[in-house]
Amino acid sequence: MAVEAAQAAGALLAAGTRGAVGIRAKGDAGDVVTDLDLASEKLLVERILTAFPTHAIVAEEAGLIGTAGGEWTWLVDPLDGTNNVAIGLPTYVVGVALCQGGRPMLGVVHDPVTAQTWSAIRGRGAVASTGARLAPPYTASPHGPLLAWTQGYAVTRDDATVLALKAALELGARRVLQLWAPLLSWAMLARGDIDGIVGYRAEAVDLPAGALLAQEAGIEIRALDGGPFEESIDGSAEDRSFVAAHPRALPGLLSLLPG
Template sequence: MDLDHARRVAVAAVEAAGDLLRERVRGTLGVRAKEGGDIVTDLDVAAEKLLLERIQGAFPGHRVVAEESGVSGAPDGEWTWLVDPLDGTNNVALGLPLYVVGVALCHACLPRLGVVHDPVARQTWWAVRGQGASGPAGPLAYRPARATPHGPVLAWTQGHGVARDDPALRALKTALDVRARRVLQLWAPLLGWVLLARGDIDAVVGYRAEAVDLPGGLLIAQEAGLTVRGFDGSRFDGRTDLPPERRSFVAARPALVDDLLGLVTAATARARA
């Protein structure tokens, strides 16, 4: 598999989808409810159609898992693409210009390529496993720890299926609000990963995160030098075969990981008590 070729195809695809979204986002927006309480718009569907045409046209033997249309392509394909055509749908529905397009390519359930495009800023970031991460200004690399006297700035993400009254959810959010200077709830998880990889924020904490938008962004952060651990402290690689209960993690600057892991461990223990 030529991952450099796959990267070029993916970058061209997400940027074309970004052009489509940027051109149409000011028009009339068709919004409907999805199962589980989330929403989908006409923009999601149109951008996904474009992405599927580009990816399946270039890689007809690959399997594709898309946010809106589900599984398509070769059912037994050795390689699997994950497609999130509009990460931040709720923001778009509210008129907030916070949304991105993301794709990832996985082999044996492990992300090998991740690409994220911001249509508003017209910027793209990508990573290939073992080859580092890059963005509009060139390579992304971990920067030395900065002082956080008033607590870290972090982004929070959770799965759509997490109930509002989930005891662990409430305990985690309370603990993070007390410890952090600011907890960002972006409604666009891939954007949070990019902010982390660029060094704009200090951490991303996820609780039972969604599977489609997790691997690509996580890979960009890892390849930029950030550390990602599961709530149990083990290395977390965003494998696509993990069930929701095992998709909880802390991603942060290396010096901050243990502190945050201790915080989430204590919070989840209190929730179980």
């Protein structure tokens, strides 16, 4: 159901981006929301509640639907990459995750542009829509790793930790991508297209689907200090700061970070 719902939402987005997109401001940090976000979210929420009427949902735009604290909670990012769509950049995905007791058990990322879908179930691995299993090999580059960066909307431009992290990564990495679509970065990492991701206070609604996809593909995730990464959706924004890479690449990536 989750894969089919994400693909249906993706078809809606792909059709909608071919015409005029209604855009308006969202919050005070310069973010935006489009009519496509709302339409995609409505489709996903309706499909989930039809199949699982007793489950709670946390959606990007609507927030909590149902009762918090239950056993099963869905996380819905109907259009990850809204700011890209707003400027006509075809870089966006749909993300859906199902958590049990706050822990992600299922994750789906669908790319409407390439019509590709990647999904994972805890303990069963990660697969592409072709049926191929995701298991990126370890590859070391003499010029440094190719990384992606993500941060939460509430993080300010003058955040001292962000400035230090970005400066260190720019010095030590071959390239640092800022895609404005974190779930796409996770899919790229799970496929082996990039070497790692560094995140700072990432958004709770899109982190679980991407993180589970990467973990089930063999990627390891740690806190910024190298300690364990708490994957529960019930944690604070600080708990959603991380480094993610192939286990053999992770020590080198951690060494790039400021102490």
